[in-house]
Amino acid sequence: MNGTYGLAFWYGTSLILNGEPGYTIGTVLAVFFSVIHSSYCIGAAAPHFETFAIARGAAFNIFQVIDKKPSIDNFSTAGCKPESIEGTVEFKNVSFHYPSRPSIKILKGLNLRIKSGETVALVGPNGSGKSTVVQLLQRLYDPDDGFITVDENDIRALNVRHYREHIGVVSQEPVLFGTTISNNIKYGRDDVTDEEMERAAREANAYDFIMEFPNKFNTLVGEKGAQMSGGQKKRIAIARALVRNPKILILDEATSALDSESESAVQVALEKNTPRYSF
Structure with missing residues (x-):
């Protein structure tokens, strides 16, 4: 680095002493510091070029998923739409x-x-x-x-x-979104009213513990429901499924995290919700 400084000043001084047009002490210093600063920035940025290469590799896989045409397209407008599902x-x-x-x-x-x-x-x-x-x-x-x-x-x-609008699903590991209890339940259907939301919470035996929170239905559940216990997450997910008023209700060990009293209350509530058939 010191050798570079010496070479730059020696060459700049030579240009000035030889009378090269346009060269002054100010010009030499401006060129010198511009080169030094740009070299420093390029050197500092060089280690991050690998990050760009990794990002391009990851983006390739993401764009492949985005561009892939699914065989079962949830956004397709094709197919018949019966007014109701009542059969077997x-x-x-x-x-x-x-x-x-x-x-x-x-x-x-x-x-x-x-x-x-x-x-x-x-x-x-x-x-x-x-x-x-x-x-x-x-x-x-x-x-x-x-x-x-x-x-x-x-x-x-x-x-x-x-x-799929006629199906309600509660999985063994329910997924909650990082928002309020109210929004998580209302995600079950677009036009859910507050009365329907509260009724679904009662049917899922979730109303009592929700009302114990300071913010009640406006309580944040945390990322993936981290602020809720396993049983609370299950009951919120059941309420979200019930608010859809589904014709087919699928429960994949949905009451596994509940105590026996809560499980009995939820089971009775589910049996009241007819007409629907469930797994």
Whole structure:
């Protein structure tokens, strides 16, 4: 660095003494400090060029996902939209394997008929296909063979968004958004009123603990519901499902985090909500 300084000043002094037009002490110093400062900035920025390369690699995968055309498009306007769903659900000779594991058959010729108003429990060991049946009913996947009907209509012929509006889901690990309890429940349906929200909270046995918070329904649940206990998150998620007034209610071990008293109260509330059938 000192050698660079000496060379710059020696060369600048030589230009001035030789009478080169346009060169003064001020000009030499201005050029000198401009070069030194720009070199310093480039040197400081160089280690971050790797970050740009990593970002480009990550963006490539993200843009691939964005540009991918899904086989089941929730935003599609195609498909029929029945005014109501009142009939039965039927699995007819359904076989299925996940795209990531094509060699492993999860379902092999499943036949299942569920009448309107029935409550059906799927029981079995891990990996037996319980969650797969639920995912197929939500039409997150399409079966490899056979078909699934609702009111004798193949669900693949129905409009995806319209069909899913008639389904309420409470998963084993419910997802809450980083906003208020009120907004989390109202996400269940676009036009939910405050009265419907409170009624759903009562049915889910969530109203009492919500009212104990200082801000009540305006209480923030935290990122992914971090401020709530497991049982509280479950009951808020159940209220969100009930406020949709779904015709098909899917509960994936939805009461596993509740105490026996709360579980009994929620179960009674769910049984009152007819007409609907549930898993």
